Amino acid sequence: MYVVSVINYKGGVGKTTVTANLGAELANRGMKVLLIDLDPQTSLTFSFYDPDDWRERLRDARTVKRWYDSLRGDDGPVTLGDLVVSPGPANAHITGTGRLDLIASHLGLIDIDLALARGVANGEEYDAELFRVRGALARALHEHVLDPYDMVLIDCPPNFNVVTQSAIIASDHLVIPARADYLSTLGIDYLYGNVQELVERYNADARRFATVRRHHKVAPGIAGVVFTMIQLMAQRPIAAHHGFMDQTRALGLPVFPTALRENVSLYASNTPRGVPVVLRNRLTVPAVRDELRQLTTEFLENLQPERAAA
Ligand SMILES: Nc1ncnc2c1ncn2[C@@H]1O[C@H](COP(=O)(O)OP(=O)(O)OP(=O)(O)O)[C@@H](O)[C@H]1O
Ligand SMILES: [Mg+2]
Structure with a gap:
């Protein structure tokens, strides 16, 4: 099983759109995919579920908030497997043996984050608790009930709060969506530095606090930076965008050759409801679907096979 986080602490760069479409296309290619929405804004959840549906069927019993609650002992034992749901409309568009499942989010996740960060004393006890919380998602993803998932x-x-950190620690790979502008490209370098710092700290803490003797060393790699909302001219990114893409490559980070073009009307409309763009067969701009498919191919090529077995 591969675990991949889609991250960037810059808002509105296409993280949720990339997660939904990558997941949908992988499922359409026969993989069993589990999406986890860790954002209290719940955009990924609402791209698959109607808000009324979420309120009636998911809000109280089936969101990732319950699992984070259980980490503090606020709720009885909860496993991730208890929270998995299968969005109907998206799966109806998936052919073959693939499957697209979801662990939904909850607006209350924002309070969890604060509580997790605040709920422990300072000093040695605080460090040990932070280590436990940062590593909790990685441990939980090893539940047997999740074994059938490929991705x-x-x-x-x-x-970059503690919930995000727990995702990074759980990941084999990171995908970084970014817009091709000055602030986004500046942020990528900074983000990468923070990821490295977190991982080093976590591995050092493992030597201090881990209860198992041979602790698995965490080392997420960057699968790639994907540029989104690119403006095209004669089928190529406009010069301004090209410049920022080259600057990012110069940082030494892998950048996916395929960038996602801007198409506000296609991405903004969730019609048919709950079906990501890549699965919509009657698309007015087939090139949009083609580039999402091509990105998926490049993503699979960049995953290290040896990590999958770890
Ligand atoms: N290629 C695109 N062209 C046009 N609009 C897009 C494209 N990709 C995403 N969008 C739109 O941009 C907005 C932000 O995208 P998205 O929600 O995926 O970003 P995000 O990084 O997850 O944001 P947040 O940081 O708030 O979670 C959404 O309204 C989405 O529909
Ligand atoms: Mg988002």
Whole structure:
């Protein structure tokens, strides 16, 4: 099983859109995919479920908030497997043996984050608790009931708090969506530095606090930066965008050759409801679907096979 987080603490860069479409296309190619929405804004959840449906069927019993609650002992034992749902309309568009499942989010996740960060004393006890919380998602994803999944894709919120950190620690790979502008490209370098710092700290803490003797060393790799909302001229990114894409490559980070073009009307409309763009067969701009498919191929090529067995 691969675990991949889609991250960038810059907001509105296409994280949720990339997560939904990558997941949908992988499922359409026969993979069993689990999406996890870790963003209290719940955009990924609402791209698959109607808000009324979410309120009636998911809000109280089946969101990732319950699992984070259980980490603090606020709720009885909850496993991730208890929370999985299968969005109907998206799965109706998936042919063959693939499947697209979801662990939904909840607006209350924002309070969890604050509580997790605040709920422990300072000093040694605080460090040990932070280590436990940061590693909790990684441990939980090893539940046997999740074994059938080939791929877990985690949609992260636009921040670097402890919930996001737990996703990074659980991941084999990271995908970084970005817009081709000055602030986004500046942010990628900074984000990468913070990821490295977190991972080093976590592995050092493992030597101090881990209760198992041979602790698995965490080392998420960057699968790639994907540029989104690109403007095209004669089928190529406009010069301004090209410049920022080249600057990012110069940082030494992998950048997916395929960038996603801007198409506000296609991406903004969730019609038919709950079906990601890549699965919509009657698309007015087939090139949009083609580039999402091509990105998926490039994504699979960039995953390290040896990590999958770890
Ligand atoms: N290629 C695109 N062209 C046009 N609009 C897009 C494209 N990709 C995403 N969008 C739109 O841009 C907005 C932000 O996208 P999205 O929600 O995927 O970003 P995000 O990084 O997850 O945001 P947040 O940080 O708030 O979670 C959404 O309204 C989405 O529909
Ligand atoms: Mg989002």
